[in-house]
Amino acid sequence: MIEIQDLKKSFGSNKVLDGISLKVEPGEVLALIGFSGCGKSTILKIVAGLIDADEGEIKLGSDKIGMAFQYSALFDSMTIAENISFPLRVEEGAPELPEFEIDRIVSEKLSLVGLPGINNWYPSELSGGMKKRVSFARAIVTDPEIILYDEPTAGLDPVASTIIEDLITSLQEETNAASILVTHQASTIKRACTKVAMVYGGLVVWEGTPDELFDENNDNSYATQFRRGAVEGPMLVKH
Numbered sequence: 001m002i003e004i005q006d007l008k009k010s011f012g013s014n015k016v017l018d019g020i021s022l023k024v025e026p027g028e029v030l031a032l033i034g035f036s037g038c039g040k041s042t043i044l045k046i047v048a049g050l051i052d053a054d055e056g057e058i059k060l061g062s063d064k065i066g067m068a069f070q071y072s073a074l075f076d077s078m079t080i081a082e083n084i085s086f087p088l089r090v091e092e093g094a095p096e097l098p099e100f101e102i103d104r105i106v107s108e109k110l111s112l113v114g115l116p117g118i119n120n121w122y123p124s125e126l127s128g129g130m131k132k133r134v135s136f137a138r139a140i141v142t143d144p145e146i147i148l149y150d151e152p153t154a155g156l157d158p159v160a161s162t163i164i165e166d167l168i169t170s171l172q173e174e175t176n177a178a179s180i181l182v183t184h185q186a187s188t189i190k191r192a193c194t195k196v197a198m199v200y201g202g203l204v205v206w207e208g209t210p211d212e213l214f215d216e217n218n219d220n221s222y223a224t225q226f227r228r229g230a231v232e233g234p235m236l237v238k239h
Contacts, residue, residue: 001025001061002047002146002178008055008202009042016042017053018202024178024195026061026145029168031193031210032182033226035235038199040182041070044148047180061178066144070151072131074123074138081106081119084138091142109137112174113167129160133167140171147171149181153188165191189213198222200235 007020016039024030032040045051047058048067066087074083084106088097097105103119110116113133123131132152139147152168153161165188172179181193189196189210196213198206206213206222213223225233 001059002180003059004043004047004056005058006056007043007046007053007058009039009046009051009053015202017056020056020199020202020204022180022197022204024180026178027172027176028195029172029179029181029193031189031196032180032199033184033189033196034199035237036184039202040199041150043199044150044180044182047146048148060146062145064142064144065146065148066139066142066177067148068132068135068139068150068152070154072123072135074131074134076123078122079119080110080115080121080123080126080134083123083134084109084141087138087142105141106137109141110134112140112171113137114163127160129156129163132156132160132164136167136171140175144175145177147175147177147179149179149183151182151184153183153185158187161185161187162191164188168192186214198226205234 002024004020004022007017009017020043022030032043034040046053048065085102088102088105106119110118113136115130115133126134153164156164169192183189193210196208196210197204206220212218214227221234225235231237
């Protein structure tokens with residue numbers, strides 16, 4: 001479970017978050033949407049403990065958190081197995097595992113993301129979509145109960161995006177994690193997410209389901225502007 005209450009964060013004079021409140025239950029995938037720079041990734045980083053909030057409270061049902069970064073963030077000099085096993089080796093307080101057990105876990109996670117047998121490959125040998133899947137394997141290698149995805153389909157072609165979206169859904173079924181997913185992509189919202197929160201002006205301005213967001217009968221001005229990709233609307237486009 002993830003519960004965020006009245007979260008605030010500024011960078012200098014730039015107030016990015018001004019009272020964000022959200023809740024994600026186990027098994028749910030919350031899509032965070034909104035214009036670039038509205039604070040979506042900042043929310044992820046605060047939940048992951050990478051940066052601190054100025055004010056507000058975050059209640060997490062578990063300290064077992066996995067994060068899939070936007071650009072995969074793989075270590076080029078490491079093999080795929082070494083990249084995936086990295087969290088197992090550095091996790092604070094975790095028991096030291098024998099190498100054969102680490103190898104077993106890595107192979108299990110690679111099979112789960114549909115990439116068996118590439119343990120000894122290097123990131124330079126992979127396509128963009130394969131790198132994304134390896135980053136997912138690394139994110140779930142510690143069996144997290146909370147998973148954070150930062151634009152998981154950014155830069156991918158439609159077919160690779162579909163593979164990633166289906167993989168997110170299958171990982172949810174496998175892990176029952178409470179997940180937050182930052183995206184701009186309509187197909188990702190529709191295929192991989194169970195609920196949606198739109199962020200603008202440091203606040204959540206609309207919440208609902210993917211079906212509600214893309215329902216043409218939904219006359220909420222924020223949802224309508226996002227759905228139609230319109231310049232005109234309550235959210236001002238920064239040029």
